Amino acid sequence: MNYKILDMEKYYRKDVYRHFTVDCKCSVMITSKIDVTGLLAYSKQTGTKFYINFLYVLAKALNSRDDYKMRYLYPENQLVVFDKINPAHYVFHEDTETFTVVYTEFCEEYQEFYSRCCADIEQGKQTRAYGLDGSKLNYFDASYISWLSYEALHVELPVTVRMNHAVADGYVVSKAFLLLEEEIQLLVKKKLQD
Numbered sequence: 001m002n003y004k005i006l007d008m009e010k011y012y013r014k015d016v017y018r019h020f021t022v023d024c025k026c027s028v029m030i031t032s033k034i035d036v037t038g039l040l041a042y043s044k045q046t047g048t049k050f051y052i053n054f055l056y057v058l059a060k061a062l063n064s065r066d067d068y069k070m071r072y073l074y075p076e077n078q079l080v081v082f083d084k085i086n087p088a089h090y091v092f093h094e095d096t097e098t099f100t101v102v103y104t105e106f107c108e109e110y111q112e113f114y115s116r117c118c119a120d121i122e123q124g125k126q127t128r129a130y131g132l133d134g135s136k137l138n139y140f141d142a143s144y145i146s147w148l149s150y151e152a153l154h155v156e157l158p159v160t161v162r163m164n165h166a167v168a169d170g171y172v173v174s175k176a177f178l179l180l181e182e183e184i185q186l187l188v189k190k191k192l193q194d
Helices: 016-023 039-044 050-062 110-125 170-193
Strands: 003-005 027-031 070-073 078-082 086-093 098-103 140-141 160-164
Touching: 003 098, 027 170, 039 050, 039 170, 050 170, 078 086, 086 110, 098 110, 160 170
Parallel strands: 086 140
Antiparallel strands: 003 078, 027 160, 070 078, 086 098
8 A cells, every 4th residue: 555645835736625624624526427338238248247347447547646546644644645546345245235345456457457356256255244444545435236226325326426625626526437438438449459
């Protein structure tokens, strides 16, 4: 878990950061529909799991900008940028109707990420512990509800990006959706060219 400490004097959002951490503490959040038709077709064509494919393109998009890899470390009083962030996702246990948190280390190489994620999910199925690990700081939370079609959920789903307003504004948050759609197209296009 490597990171660099952000030099607040050189941070391009220095004034905005101060405003939204001192004057007006808040976050900004956007929920948006995105077209996953191509990714769904890709998943069916390749016999791969849509959920893992979506995690891959989401992790790839979020790892493409430092703005999405930030975290405030309270004990150290530091804003840091991780080298990479990893998805924390969930395995559902039908017998207990509970979830286990699964962490998968992101890797740009699609097949390696896919294999890691499958192994992590299988390992998560073997336990009923919640599995939240406070030692992992460089993660983003990713979950979905596959058995219900819905427009919005108060837990900020279907695809929601929520960031502290001090490090992101509407443009930075909306850019995450554009990057996600771009990564979907790149993965689908790559398969069509193979």
